[in-house]
Amino acid sequence: MRNINIAIINYECGNIHSARKAFELALTELDISGSVTVTNEPEIIFKADKLVLPGVGAFSECFNKLKSVKGLSESITERVHGHGVPILGICIGLQLLADKGFENIESKGLGWISGQVENLCPDDKNLKIPHMGWNEVNFKRDDGRFSDLNGEDFYFVHSYYFNAKDTDNILATTNYNKPFPSALIKNNIIGTQFHPEKSQRSGVEFIKRFLMWKP
Amino acid sequence: MLKTRIIPCLDVKNGRVVKGVNFVNLVDAGDPVEAAQAYDEAGADELCFLDITASHENRSILLDVVRRTAEKCFMPLTVGGGVRTNEDIKMLLDSGADKVSINTSAITNPNFIKEASKAFGSQCIVVAIDAKSDNDGWQIYTHGGREPAGLDPINFAKEAELLGAGEILLTSMDRDGTKKGYDTELLNKITKKLEIPVIASGGVGNIDHIIDGITEGGASAVLAASIFHFGEITIKEVKDKLSEKGLSVRK
Numbered sequence: 099m100r101n102i103n104i105a106i107i108n109y110e111c112g113n114i115h116s117a118r119k120a121f122e123l124a125l126t127e128l129d130i131s132g133s134v135t136v137t138n139e140p141e142i143i144f145k146a147d148k149l150v151l152p153g154v155g156a157f158s159e160c161f162n163k164l165k166s167v168k169g170l171s172e173s174i175t176e177r178v179h180g181h182g183v184p185i186l187g188i189c190i191g192l193q194l195l196a197d198k199g200f201e202n203i204e205s206k207g208l209g210w211i212s213g214q215v216e217n218l219c220p221d222d223k224n225l226k227i228p229h230m231g232w233n234e235v236n237f238k239r240d241d242g243r244f245s246d247l248n249g250e251d252f253y254f255v256h257s258y259y260f261n262a263k264d265t266d267n268i269l270a271t272t273n274y275n276k277p278f279p280s281a282l283i284k285n286n287i288i289g290t291q292f293h294p295e296k297s298q299r300s301g302v303e304f305i306k307r308f309l310m311w312k313p
Numbered sequence: 314m315l316k317t318r319i320i321p322c323l324d325v326k327n328g329r330v331v332k333g334v335n336f337v338n339l340v341d342a343g344d345p346v347e348a349a350q351a352y353d354e355a356g357a358d359e360l361c362f363l364d365i366t367a368s369h370e371n372r373s374i375l376l377d378v379v380r381r382t383a384e385k386c387f388m389p390l391t392v393g394g395g396v397r398t399n400e401d402i403k404m405l406l407d408s409g410a411d412k413v414s415i416n417t418s419a420i421t422n423p424n425f426i427k428e429a430s431k432a433f434g435s436q437c438i439v440v441a442i443d444a445k446s447d448n449d450g451w452q453i454y455t456h457g458g459r460e461p462a463g464l465d466p467i468n469f470a471k472e473a474e475l476l477g478a479g480e481i482l483l484t485s486m487d488r489d490g491t492k493k494g495y496d497t498e499l500l501n502k503i504t505k506k507l508e509i510p511v512i513a514s515g516g517v518g519n520i521d522h523i524i525d526g527i528t529e530g531g532a533s534a535v536l537a538a539s540i541f542h543f544g545e546i547t548i549k550e551v552k553d554k555l556s557e558k559g560l561s562v563r564k
Contacts, residue, residue: 112406112434113406113407113409113410113411115380115383115384116383116387116411119383119384119387123387154436154437155433155434156434224531225315226507226509226510226533227509228509229315230479230480230510231315231317231358231533232315232316232318232358232563233314233315233316234314251316251564253388253389255436255479257436273314295387296387296388296389297387298353301387302387
């Protein structure tokens with residue numbers, strides 16, 4: 099595949115400017131032609147080879163916004179589950195893949211990777227919340243081609259984390275008081291708690307690997 | 314392990330860097346985008362733009378600077394200066410800022426912190442506090458340090474946290490520009506009381522000051538302007554020394 103059309107899903111949850119730019123850079127560095135489109139239109143999502151679900155904000159609000167665009171979540175679901183198109187969820191975009199979340203109120207998620215989104219709540223009172231800044235990502239296994247980034251620092255900013263039910267879905271962990279899943283994987287679905295689009299060189303390298311990933 | 318963040322800060326006026334940036338490889342040292350890229354390459358963990366443009370009408374110039382920076386630098390960018398409304402925040406975030414720093418408006422109208430964090434999420438709301446010592450402690454100043462607010466920075470920082478701030482940027486006005494080091498006493502009182510991260514600012518003259526801000530002050534991140542701009546210390550030197558001292562930094 100020498101042409102990749104990437105759709106970054108815009109559902110009014112945070113800054114997608116840098117995500118678009120980072121994906122464009124990754125395409126250029128891979129020397130692959132293609133396009134990066136920020137969109138909420140099902141027709142474009144149906145033509146995309148890779149999907150990106152970004153997001154910052156609160157779980158329930160983001161879920162409601164995703165659901166409020168007519169046909170949007172249905173088109174993503176069909177593309178991901180019907181056609182096997184790879185998707186990358188970032189931050190809230192990862193958390194929305196869970197069964198449910200507990201930020202402010204209990205709220206339903208997409209339920210694509212089983213688990214729930216819970217408060218980080220470190221016992222060590224010296225540790226600040228949100229978990230904000232650069233931290234190592236320890237890749238657990240090599241389903242795709244991510245494990246060579248093992249130990250690299252990525253940028254995080256979050257107060258909740260994805261507590262995965264099935265440890266097989268954990269692609270990477272990060273230590274903040276205790277290890278938490280910082281990247282998850284299931285079939286053609288990947289999600290990262292960190293922000294590859296904000297993680298300088300490591301981030302662009304991660305995105306390149308996602309683009310080349312063939313689940 | 315979470316790394317201590319090193320954050321260079323650029324004062325921007327009418328789209329140009331003021332106070333100067335003195336790097337060898339810059340074609341136009343006054344261009345904030347070029348300075349931002351240089352810091353990106355030098356290993357800065359985040360970047361901060363402080364807009365000191367006098368008139369609000371020149372906002373579009375800043376937005377353009379933010380947009381062009383976000384196209385080139387894939388690291389978190391905080392922008393502050395003259396942020397008064399949710400609309401101001403939205404424009405900055407839409408242009409590519411990741412966080413917005415609110416100063417005077419947060420202090421004169423604390424409810425703005427609540428409205429802003431509710432609308433955009435705590436993660437992007439930084440409350441900037443300028444503090445100066447007085448007889449029996451410290452006092453907050455607003456309007457670029459000109460007007461006393463009659464508020465205690467320690468209590469106000471906690472209030473800001475409870476209202477939804479994601480981070481506090483604490484500048485010591487006593488120390489700012491003196492190169493005598495951060496006010497670690499005030500920093501320590503605030504970081505002990507807060508659950509959210511605190512960025513230390515004002516007074517860095519050497520690497521030991523940075524270390525003190527982290528170890529004595531308890532800062533999660535350190536911000537500095539002139540020592541980096543004039544190449545007195547490079548970010549790499551800071552990181553090497555910090556890691557020698559057993560403090561964790563991103564390599």
